[in-house]
Amino acid sequence: MAGSGFAGLWAALGAARRLDELDVRTVDVTVVSPKPYHDIRVRNYEADLTPCRIPLSQLLDPVGVGYLAAEVTTIDPAAATVSTADGATLSYDRLVLAAGSRVVTPDIPGLAQFGFDVDTYDAAQNLQRHLRSLRAGDPASATAVVVGAGLTGIETASELPARLADALGPRWTPRVVLVDRNAHVGSDMGASARPVIEKALRDNGVEVITGLGVTAVGERSVTLSTGEVIDAATVVWCAGMRAHPLTGQLGVPLDRFGRVAVDDYLRVQGVSGVFAAGDVAAARMDDEHMSVMSCQHGRPMGRYAGYNVIGDLLGLPMRTLRIPWYVTVLDLGAAGAVYTEGWDRRVVSTGAAAKATKRIINGERIYPPLTGDRAALLAAAAPELQTAPAYGQ
Helix, strand or coil, rough: CCCCCHHHHHHHHHHHHHHHHHHCCCCCEEEECCCCCECHHHCCCCCCCHHEEEEHHHHHHHHHHHHEECEEEEEEEEEEEEEECCCCCCEECCEEECCCCEEEECCCHHHHHCCCCCCCCHHHHHHHHHHHHHCCCCCCCCCEECCCCCHHHHHHHHHHHHHHHHHHCCCCCCCCEEEEEECCCCCCCCCHHHHHHHHHHHHEEEEECCCCCECCCCCCCCCCCCCCCCCCCCEEEEEEEEEHHHHHHCCCCCCCCEEEEECCCCCCCCCCEEEEEEHHHEECCCCCECCCCCCHHHHHHHHHHHHHHHHHHHHHCCCCCCCCCCCCECCCHHHCCEECCCCEEEEEHHHHHHHHHHHHHHHHHHHCCCCCCCHHHHHCCCCCCCCCCCCCC
């Protein structure tokens, strides 16, 4: 298993469960990942990340899955090997590629030097340290610019007023500006949710600038494509995601997000012995829709990939993945949340009721069992679909 995010972890646990069911003890399952943690990445916009990093040993050791601390840098499907950054070459009988995605950071002057993001646990912690280092005294210190008004950008911007206020104290009023090239915030959220999001941003005191981009980032400034300069000591980049570049080594076509196409069993189409799950894979969810880059799809994709990779290896039946429902629960900070159903994202709950659902999702639903109990971990890895989260009206 290359990767220890939502798809990689659940693929490993799913494979361990299938081997346990079959009472097969001659197959080794190993997770290869640079850091020995499972990070709850979707919570990186929050201020307190204490519960968001789980040691892999707590999750893998009880079920007999191995772990190798290494970064996979090369895949050779013809030789059935992967190579790592430290020069090791590992052979596999089957590979599950679950290396995830990363934020797209363009070559904008100053962005790499002065910009922040919440793409990884470490990056989010770096932003938190920066915020805590701010000292009130000028408008730039009290101003943050978030670039990218997709889901991550909206959630980050919605949290930043409170985080800046906490860092600077009561004398300064925080200013948060959300910038996006699109004509609307949350452009993928649909017409039903957009008014809810726009009102929440206004209620949170977040300024919105659409139809413009960023051309430069300074230590205490942001330059917009109009030439306007905003004095800001904090810039958070949330504009766009792309699958891990390892997908480009499989020699198959990629979609616009850099993902490989997989069949109904999560096998990479056109590559023998390789499965893919999570953000690196484009899987069919129903007759009309493909998977989205989210833990909502990454977790079941991992479970099914783990089950099926053992079936493929041992010549046993595999299971088709289909997910008949789709929801989005977007955190809107102090304004609550918005819960939508369906691919057209019809709003069914807002405010405090939706926020309660979001807290259950972020704090409970997406977590593996943390007791270290083998039976509980294997039970949670069953290739079965959860029902949609409950919501209040």
